Amino acid sequence: MDHSSGLISSVILFRRFKDAPRIVPQVVVAVEHYNRMARMILAGEKLQMKVNLAVDWQDKDLMAYNTVAEIPGTDKADEIVMLGGHLDSWHSGTGATDNAVGSAAAMEAVRIIQSLGLKPRRTIRIALWSGEEQGLLGSAAYVAQHFGKPSGESKDEGFLRLVQGGTAKRITRGSEYDKLSAYYNLDNGTGKIRGVYLQENESVRPIFRQWLQPFRELGAATITASNTGGTDHLSFDAIGLPGFQFIQDEIEYETRTHHSNQDVFDRILGDDLKQAATVMAAFLYNTAMRDEKLPRKKAPAQ
DSSP: BBGGGGGGGEEEEEEEEOOOOOOOOOOOHHHHHHHHHHHHHHHHOOOOOOOOOOOOOOOOOOOEEEEEEEOOSTTEEEEEEEEEEEEOOOOSSIIIIIHHHHHHHHHHHHHHHHHHOOOSSEEEEEEEEEESSSSSSHHHHHHHHTTTOOOSSSSSHHHHHHHHHOSSBBBEEOOTTGEEEEEEOOOSSSSOOEEETTTOGGGHHHHHHHHGGGGGGGGEEEEEEOOOOOHHHHHHHHHOOEEEEEEEETIIIIIITSSSOOOOOOOOHHHHHHHHHHHHHHHHHHHHOOSSOOOOOOOOOO
């Protein structure tokens, strides 16, 4: 444990298994090669490919790692506000926009609070997840360990509910379930924050509207009740906890960098990330300082 500068850090683990279900081998190709093959097929040509796969199964360390750190709170230190993003990436690039930038912005948000000498009432906890690309494994394991997990259904059903969005019908609460105020996530590329998804939690709309007001000139003003999926806030939302993903400029995320060999440092926009980190820091601090925790949707049955 590192207690320097009031920051407490630790590593949270979850295990991968050798007996995981076998899947069809997957190969990622450059978009230019894919488009050429698509054009050939559309032209009526019979396409043939020859692929050589040279792989090695690394089984010396079957643990995957989440990195978690805290800024201790003051009068409400037993309550928690969380933020984060995932560190693992797809294998054909370096994971710069998916999701090194989200992790970096989250760390910068915490650094901003620390550098200003602020003393949050609630404990602020940052988590850099692993296993997101395999199906939110890192955040799901952490949430199950600390906050709760779906119950009254098969393990597969509970996991599918988590990765696809939606709330479990029944849950088993963990020791910190009633202590969490909110979790904020960033995982949609290098673009600046434009607003926030409410995950159908209308009770937080007036709160978030007030918090976004100072950032209107920076382009962050949108609040939508819509759900968004595919990333780690769903691990919290699945058991009825307030988990939110920010709305971001798409930039080249879906068209160029997402899960491609072009997801590299060159595609990062530094000024946009500074804006995102600033907005995240404000949400984090405001949540930590409220008299009450953020309102929740109707909790699942136990």
